[in-house]
Amino acid sequence: MDQKHSELIESMNRMLREVLADAAEHPVLPSLPPEELAARLELELTSEGRTLSRVLDDLISLAANTPRTSSPHFFNQLFGGRETAAVVAESLSAILNNSMYTYKAAGCQILLERELLRHMAGLVDMPNAEGSLQAGGSLSNLLGLLLARNRAFPQWRERGPAGQKPVLYTSSESHYSLPKAAGILGIGRENLRYIEVDERGRMLPEELERQILTDERCGRTPFFVNATAGTTVRGAFDPLNELARITRPRGLWLHVDGAFGASVALSPRRKHLLRGIELADSLAWDPHKMMGVPLPCSVLLTQERGLLRASLSERADYLFQENDEAANPGDRNLHCGRRNDALKLWAAWRFFGDSGWERRIERQFALASYAARRINEIEGLQLVEDPPCITVCFEVLGKSSEAVCRGLAEQGLAKIGYGEVRQRNVIRLVTVNPELGEKDLETLLAQILAVSRALPPWAG
Amino acid sequence: MDQKHSELIESMNRMLREVLADAAEHPVLPSLPPEELAARLELELTSEGRTLSRVLDDLISLAANTPRTSSPHFFNQLFGGRETAAVVAESLSAILNNSMYTYKAAGCQILLERELLRHMAGLVDMPNAEGSLQAGGSLSNLLGLLLARNRAFPQWRERGPAGQKPVLYTSSESHYSLPKAAGILGIGRENLRYIEVDERGRMLPEELERQILTDERCGRTPFFVNATAGTTVRGAFDPLNELARITRPRGLWLHVDGAFGASVALSPRRKHLLRGIELADSLAWDPHKMMGVPLPCSVLLTQERGLLRASLSERADYLFQENDEAANPGDRNLHCGRRNDALKLWAAWRFFGDSGWERRIERQFALASYAARRINEIEGLQLVEDPPCITVCFEVLGKSSEAVCRGLAEQGLAKIGYGEVRQRNVIRLVTVNPELGEKDLETLLAQILAVSRALPPWAG
Numbered sequence: 001m002d003q004k005h006s007e008l009i010e011s012m013n014r015m016l017r018e019v020l021a022d023a024a025e026h027p028v029l030p031s032l033p034p035e036e037l038a039a040r041l042e043l044e045l046t047s048e049g050r051t052l053s054r055v056l057d058d059l060i061s062l063a064a065n066t067p068r069t070s071s072p073h074f075f076n077q078l079f080g081g082r083e084t085a086a087v088v089a090e091s092l093s094a095i096l097n098n099s100m101y102t103y104k105a106a107g108c109q110i111l112l113e114r115e116l117l118r119h120m121a122g123l124v125d126m127p128n129a130e131g132s133l134q135a136g137g138s139l140s141n142l143l144g145l146l147l148a149r150n151r152a153f154p155q156w157r158e159r160g161p162a163g164q165k166p167v168l169y170t171s172s173e174s175h176y177s178l179p180k181a182a183g184i185l186g187i188g189r190e191n192l193r194y195i196e197v198d199e200r201g202r203m204l205p206e207e208l209e210r211q212i213l214t215d216e217r218c219g220r221t222p223f224f225v226n227a228t229a230g231t232t233v234r235g236a237f238d239p240l241n242e243l244a245r246i247t248r249p250r251g252l253w254l255h256v257d258g259a260f261g262a263s264v265a266l267s268p269r270r271k272h273l274l275r276g277i278e279l280a281d282s283l284a285w286d287p288h289k290m291m292g293v294p295l296p297c298s299v300l301l302t303q304e305r306g307l308l309r310a311s312l313s314e315r316a317d318y319l320f321q322e323n324d325e326a327a328n329p330g331d332r333n334l335h336c337g338r339r340n341d342a343l344k345l346w347a348a349w350r351f352f353g354d355s356g357w358e359r360r361i362e363r364q365f366a367l368a369s370y371a372a373r374r375i376n377e378i379e380g381l382q383l384v385e386d387p388p389c390i391t392v393c394f395e396v397l398g399k400s401s402e403a404v405c406r407g408l409a410e411q412g413l414a415k416i417g418y419g420e421v422r423q424r425n426v427i428r429l430v431t432v433n434p435e436l437g438e439k440d441l442e443t444l445l446a447q448i449l450a451v452s453r454a455l456p457p458w459a460g
Numbered sequence: 461m462d463q464k465h466s467e468l469i470e471s472m473n474r475m476l477r478e479v480l481a482d483a484a485e486h487p488v489l490p491s492l493p494p495e496e497l498a499a500r501l502e503l504e505l506t507s508e509g510r511t512l513s514r515v516l517d518d519l520i521s522l523a524a525n526t527p528r529t530s531s532p533h534f535f536n537q538l539f540g541g542r543e544t545a546a547v548v549a550e551s552l553s554a555i556l557n558n559s560m561y562t563y564k565a566a567g568c569q570i571l572l573e574r575e576l577l578r579h580m581a582g583l584v585d586m587p588n589a590e591g592s593l594q595a596g597g598s599l600s601n602l603l604g605l606l607l608a609r610n611r612a613f614p615q616w617r618e619r620g621p622a623g624q625k626p627v628l629y630t631s632s633e634s635h636y637s638l639p640k641a642a643g644i645l646g647i648g649r650e651n652l653r654y655i656e657v658d659e660r661g662r663m664l665p666e667e668l669e670r671q672i673l674t675d676e677r678c679g680r681t682p683f684f685v686n687a688t689a690g691t692t693v694r695g696a697f698d699p700l701n702e703l704a705r706i707t708r709p710r711g712l713w714l715h716v717d718g719a720f721g722a723s724v725a726l727s728p729r730r731k732h733l734l735r736g737i738e739l740a741d742s743l744a745w746d747p748h749k750m751m752g753v754p755l756p757c758s759v760l761l762t763q764e765r766g767l768l769r770a771s772l773s774e775r776a777d778y779l780f781q782e783n784d785e786a787a788n789p790g791d792r793n794l795h796c797g798r799r800n801d802a803l804k805l806w807a808a809w810r811f812f813g814d815s816g817w818e819r820r821i822e823r824q825f826a827l828a829s830y831a832a833r834r835i836n837e838i839e840g841l842q843l844v845e846d847p848p849c850i851t852v853c854f855e856v857l858g859k860s861s862e863a864v865c866r867g868l869a870e871q872g873l874a875k876i877g878y879g880e881v882r883q884r885n886v887i888r889l890v891t892v893n894p895e896l897g898e899k900d901l902e903t904l905l906a907q908i909l910a911v912s913r914a915l916p917p918w919a920g
Binding site for chain 2: 007009013015016019020021031034037038041043044045046052058059062063065069070082084087088089091093107110111112149156160162166176179180183185190191233294312314317318319327335338339343344418419420425
């Protein structure tokens with residue numbers, strides 16, 4: 001083996017051993033203000049280089065100062081944990097370093113990406129869907145909206161603004177990527193209508209219909225409805241069947257933001273949450289959330305075949321050469337050069353199989369149920385609602401949720417966030433890491449009570 | 461060390477040893493049609509999972525069927541080679557798996573990204589620029605165009621189409637991401653004017669000015685000029701000073717697509733190619749090309765401070781919590797969840813230092829010069845022009861460039877592409893891998909002659 005290869009193997013080994021052995025792997029770090037941390041670390045880029053060994057020292061020391069999202073004390077985001085097969089595959093992607101635009105440049109990686117999209121489409125009852133991978137859920141939502149815009153206004157891509165009066169709809173508890181995308185795509189943030197939700201955070205179909213009728217009467221062109229499968233804070237699922245009953249007869253595009261919740265399709269027992277998904281025109285699905293592969297891994301599926309290419313394809317003789325078009329995904333993607341986000345998910349899928357994913361999803365739901373039950377039992381804690389998915393929202397009676405979360409972080413006990421439900425700030429516990437035990441949840445709840453006792457009373 | 465950690469270390473070791481030892485690391489693979497390769501591999505996702513060891517077998521076998529972009533026989537893209545520090549850091553990113561929206565979730569990784577952007581801005585004489593990382597150069601160009609659109613038409617983001625008559629400009633040899641972005645952002649592909657180039661592929665300023673005057677006379681609103689620093693096929697650099705003399709007095713946004721060529725800023729001897737860069741409003745720069753870090757690593761810098769936030773920020777109470785705004789880059793980025801593309805570049809920079817990057821760029825230019833000189837000397841080969849950057853364009857006299865490239869790939873000798881220069885299809889040799897030796901180039905040229913001899917004559 002040549003020297004460069006040995007060097008890579010040895011360096012990787014040392015990094016792995018020291019980073020994973022580090023005690024910081026377990027607790028999350030006490031939080032320091034950014035400028036204080038910056039002053040402690042030596043981050044400067046300078047004229048002179050240094051040895052590989054010193055760069056490894058740097059990396060190991062940085063890792064010790066980075067929040068550990070795989071820790072059983074990290075509940076802050078919709079992702080967490082670490083899967084060996086996925087991490088090894090992700091490192092292999094970096095070593096192979098193929099760009100996923102053409103079969104010529106990426107070979108069989110293109111083929112396994114195709115298999116992944118095909119298999120995922122089948123699981124959500126869209127067997128003929130086309131798809132593409134994006135570098136995150138916000139871009140998958142943006143792409144769904146772009147397709148809808150281009151179908152409803154076929155001249156827009158070519159001619160630009162020409163008196164269109166587009167209107168689009170999403171629930172008041174949906175993700176911020178919707179207004180953001182409306183702004184980016186030139187549709188206009190003000191043309192996005194926020195539809196009220198019911199007491200469980202689900203879009204009210206009758207409110208949607210009423211608003212569509214109002215907009216039509218004003219001479220506007222409703223064209224797009226975003227339904228959320230798993231809202232960011234509460235994990236609510238909008239009623240797809242009922243929404244489709246409104247969108248279909250009118251020819252409106254129904255997009256499902258399942259970035260968080262589409263993975264419930266992997267569990268026959270939970271799939272009912274997606275009832276009606278086969279009626280959607282597009283779906284965003286982030287395997288980097290409930291499926292635990294390193295981020296990003298985000299998929300957009302659409303049943304309107306040909307529209308990805310019609311919206312994104314350009315002529316580029318120097319790039320799209322040889323082989324059949326079907327094998328070159330570069331002309332139906334937001335990107336030109338694009339990293340291989342497929343291999344890690346493919347490897348994890350081979351390891352788990354559909355049946356392993358099912359067990360994983362069930363485990364996450366079981367942990368959420370356990371946490372909800374214990375919160376109900378423990379005096380001083382108040383559950384907001386039975387969790388529809390795997391985020392558990394609750395309050396400490398008489399204490400500020402924000403102050404509790406900050407206290408936990410400052411003491412390095414746990415990272416957990418808060419969000420708004422019915423105008424109240426509540427703690428949001430995400431049970432996405434299937435390696436959590438009930439003991440980890442008990443520890444967290446006890447820490448929350450302990451931190452709360454030291455806080456002043458709060459009227460809310 | 462716990463069992464899961466040992467398992468990760470052992471698995472990573474096995475993958476590295478077997479993938480790097482594989483003979484396929486050296487030659488590029490003979491190309492098979494996609495369906496033929498798909499039939500040979502077993503790519504299916506099934507209900508049952510399999511052992512980690514069998515998944516590793518899968519990964520190793522896939523690697524053997526994936527084009528080796530780090531091979532000295534790979535000349536097909538604007539990237540190539542492999543840097544140990546960057547690959548180790550990239551694997552560490554996957555292990556840490558932080559999302560780069562907030563300091564709370566990513567800690568010191570946010571701080572080193574900030575240092576990177578600061579240092580890069582200084583190198584291109586934009587010391588006060590703001591920046592953000594995107595998942596590829598196409599998105600960085602899109603972001604530059606978005607900022608320009610929002611500055612020129614301040615109501616567009618909020619209100620959508622309202623009679624705007626935008627016009628934008630780029631050279632006839634620029635990258636396809638420009639029309640693509642104009643389509644995505646709702647500006648309209650037809651509103652993009654292609655400006656003629658001189659005999660060396662550089663945009664003609666007088667043609668640009670003439671076209672702007674025409675558009676103004678028609679009541680349109682010119683607002684954006686894209687200049688390319690390193691065109692995709694020829695590596696031409698548009699004359700930034702002369703273009704700025706046209707854009708500045710009119711308040712037009714000057715964006716520089718330096719995805720390929722901005723890295724010449726690392727070499728004092730080559731930096732003159734970017735003369736006038738300090739007059740640009742934004743710059744796209746892909747370190748995953750000439751700087752050799754695993755893709756993607758793409759930076760957008762802008763001198764119009766505050767416009768990233770004004771174009772991309774949304775309210776998200778559950779996410780943007782605690783700490784000062786400056787440390788939370790999530791509100792000035794296209795993404796919500798975002799992978800850490802900074803660490804690999806930071807690690808490589810610590811290893812090389814500015815001085816090491818300079819040597820790398822010089823080496824790439826020296827290899828391009830060597831190839832050009834040899835092509836000039838060898839009978840039967842015809843150099844198109846002295847390479848302005850590190851792509852060397854040439855023809856085999858009387859043979860089809862396309863057929864030559866296909867022949868090399870089919871025999872598994874080399875991967876190299878072709879492109880169009882002055883209506884002729886030419887072979888494009890990219891000397892981006894600094895580990896290439898002159899011998900590798902001699903081997904390639906000899907193989908090209910050998911493959912060509914077997915081809916029928918071609919009139920062009």
